[in-house]
Amino acid sequence: MIVLHTMERAYPWGTLRSTFSSKTKVVLEEKGLAYRVEREKIGDIWKKTPEVLAKNPLGKVPWIDDGDLRVYDSTVINEYLDERYPAPALLPRDPLERARVRALENYGDEIVLSGPLPRIWMPWWSKPEQRNEEDMAQGRETLKQRALPFLEKTLEGRDYLAGEFTLADAPYMAVAMVLQVDGMSLDGFPNFAAYLERLRGRPSYRAIDPRTSLEDSAGRT
Ligand SMILES: N[C@@H](CCC(=O)N[C@@H](CS)C(=O)NCC(=O)O)C(=O)O
Structure with missing residues (x-):
């Protein structure tokens, strides 16, 4: 096992x-x-x-x-x-499509999970009085300004980042988890908000x- x-x-x-x-x-x-x-x-x-x-x-x-x-x-x-x-x-067979999935997955790792997300997520592992609310707010703002516009555009007319569910969506399952706890507003990013809901609806x-x-x-x- x-x-x-x-x-x-x-x-x-x-x-x-x-x-x-x-x-x-x-x-x-x-x-x-x-x-x-x-x-x-x-x-x-x-x-x-x-x-x-x-x-x-x-x-x-x-x-x-x-x-x-x-x-x-x-x-x-x-x-x-x-x-x-x-x-x-969870990876397409076609080398071009595989490359696209890998690139989208890498964006999740580099620009989201290793970018502003820890500033939002780490404080939740502490007591409320120990959290730096200002820093958390800055993390949310950076997420919106730096990371979400590309994702919002990529998701136009698609259920998942590469069409079907693939490895490209795995990092965003973690984002769905973080933002479920944090509850930050996704106003202005309707495709991304609907995508996170779709991810939360998967049995996994x-x-x-x-x-x-x-x-x-x-x-x-
Ligand atoms: N590139 C690594 C990153 C793993 C990573 O940063 N994990 C975090 C937890 S989500 C960690 O262990 N952080 C401890 C540290 O960086 O010292 C991967 O994809 O597995």
Whole structure:
């Protein structure tokens, strides 16, 4: 059985999960694979303990164990899963379409998940009185100004970024999760707002839905 190493923690305002690991969790779900979640200690990940670095030299989550194979980095893991467990296919066969999917996925990682999203998401892992509301507001503004216009345009006349659901949509499942908790306004971005709702309606979203408890999202048999 595949083991997904991640960070997840329950709070009164929802079950919070690592964004990059959520990308991988939804792909495990989309493919109907058997897996179990192993929750890493958040402090060990931030401190980059020797134990963590021995398992993932990036010192981050996620990584997976699939039998004797250990793979890290959400994009690398997702592509591995798609090649090793091809049905349903989440990358198109045509090289040009594949490149387009990979480019859109990379935009999600670089411009959204590694860009303004942590400024919105990290404070939710702290007590309300410890949050820097001003910084969170700036994160929301940067998301709107820098990241969303391209996505809004790309989604014109499409249900998913590359037409059908593909690996390109995996990072945005994590965005759907973050903004469900944060509740920021998406006024001015109707295509993107409808897209996030569509992502939340997929059965795989249940495994990262902030309303799903840790116990109910610990894997599948
Ligand atoms: N490129 C990596 C990024 C992973 C990443 O940044 N994970 C975050 C959690 S969502 C993390 O472990 N952060 C701890 C750190 O950066 O020290 C991937 O796609 O897996």
